[in-house]
Amino acid sequence: MIQRSLVLMKPDAVKRGIVGEVLHRFERSGLKMVAVKLTQADEKLAVAHYPNSNEWKQKVGQRTIDDCLKYGIDLMANMGTTDPIEVGAIVKQWNVDFLMSGPVLAIVFEGVNSVERIRSLVGETIPVKAAPGTIRGDFSLDSAIAANRRKRTVYNLIHASGSPEEAVEEIKLWFKADEILSYRRVHEDLYLY
Numbered sequence: 001m002i003q004r005s006l007v008l009m010k011p012d013a014v015k016r017g018i019v020g021e022v023l024h025r026f027e028r029s030g031l032k033m034v035a036v037k038l039t040q041a042d043e044k045l046a047v048a049h050y051p052n053s054n055e056w057k058q059k060v061g062q063r064t065i066d067d068c069l070k071y072g073i074d075l076m077a078n079m080g081t082t083d084p085i086e087v088g089a090i091v092k093q094w095n096v097d098f099l100m101s102g103p104v105l106a107i108v109f110e111g112v113n114s115v116e117r118i119r120s121l122v123g124e125t126i127p128v129k130a131a132p133g134t135i136r137g138d139f140s141l142d143s144a145i146a147a148n149r150r151k152r153t154v155y156n157l158i159h160a161s162g163s164p165e166e167a168v169e170e171i172k173l174w175f176k177a178d179e180i181l182s183y184r185r186v187h188e189d190l191y192l193y
Contacts, residue, residue: 004167005115032109035179039103050095058084068148115163115167135158
């Protein structure tokens with residue numbers, strides 16, 4: 001099943017100068033780059049990129065609360081609230097602020113089961129949980145405890161669409177239809193037809 005998926009190399013990846021190495025991993029896996037641009041996200045784009053549902057805020061907020069409890073961080077002192085939805089809203093703002101903090105390399109990849117394959121290459125969202133051999137496992141330097149103590153998002157280098165439906169929406173957000181190309185790579189004849 002041919003899919004498209006969005007990958008964002010966040011400001012930490014761009015500023016560290018590891019974009020080429022990360023891009024190489026995707027291409028080496030057989031994924032085809034069909035759109036790419038180096039851009040600076042404004043507030044409208046950054047806010048729209050992250051979900052605004054209470055369900056998302058609850059999930060993200062609870063994960064942050066769990067990390068604070070796990071690492072002995074005073075949740076009330078650090079976040080000013082113990083409500084998971086409010087904590088999730090704070091984390092969303094941290095994410096938005098970080099996405100706007102520097103250049104982002106936005107890429108659309110195309111390939112067989114690209115969403116799942118990319119997520120596998122990228123690794124777990126929290127770098128300490130990312131397996132060696134994944135992009136985050138090999139290149140991420142940050143941790144949830146450091147981020148929470150500094151009241152900021154976790155610098156995890158990269159965003160990858162979480163589902164085919166999410167990919168469709170995210171691609172529309174970051175790219176115009178005429179910015180996405182269609183072409184064949186040499187190896188496609190070997191396994192697609």
